[in-house]
Amino acid sequence: MVWVGAAVVLGSLLFVAQSAEGALDDPDQAHQRPGFLDEGDLPAAAPDLPGDALEGGRPAVVFFERPRRLETLCDALADDDLDRRAELxxxxxxxxxxxxxxxxxDDPNDELAATxxxxxxxxxxxxxxxxxxxxDGRVRYRTLDPHAADDLEEVTTIVTAVP
Incomplete structure (x- = not known):
């Protein structure tokens, strides 16, 4: 009977964990906000952006957002001092x-994130x-993070850690 109870509890926890994944999350949670210890192929040269959006010479944070969510990110950036530490x-x-x-x-074809x-x-x-x-223009960290506007302190910590 103990095993049945344990199975129910563990099954419930698994269900809760899987239902917490959102539509904007990475389908493979191992890649969701992986941290600096799992850099994979990083650092890698940052791709060119239209209009020389990345001028270089200082760290930069490149956010990828959808139009209907843009206002939330802009409001969060307005209330934060991340722009003093990095180009945004x-x-x-x-x-x-x-x-x-x-x-x-503007990324009309939604192709820049892949680069x-x-x-x-x-x-x-x-x-x-x-x-x-x-x-130096190298991508040091990248992640899907639909809650970046709520976690700008985390972004600031990462920016502070890169040269």
Whole structure:
């Protein structure tokens, strides 16, 4: 009877863990916010962006966002001082201009995230996350993170750790 109870508890925990995965998360959770210890093929040269959005010489954070979620990210960036530590770029389809100190780059075909090596989220749409580029123009970290606007302290910690 103990085994049945243990199986029910473990099954319930597994169900809760799987239901916590969202449509914007990586289908393989091993790649979701992996950390610096699992760099894979990084560092790698950062791809060129339209209009020389990455000027170089200082760290940069390249956010990948969807249009309907853009306002939340821009509001979070406005309330944060990340722009003092890094150049900020937001790549989104169908938008251009500024976003709380970040340069907006229009990506009409949703192709730029792949050039940074971001994986496709569970829903098959364009990735939502970010990449951190060091002052020498190398991608040092990348991840899908649909909650980046809520976790800018984590992004700041990563930026502080790169040269």
């Amino acid at each position: 770029v937001v790549i989104v389809s169908g938008e251009d201009g500024e976003c709380a100190g970040a340069r907006l780059v 940074f090596g971001l994986r496709e989220p569970s829903d098959g749409g364009p990735p939502v996350g970010y990449a951190v580029v060091d002052s």
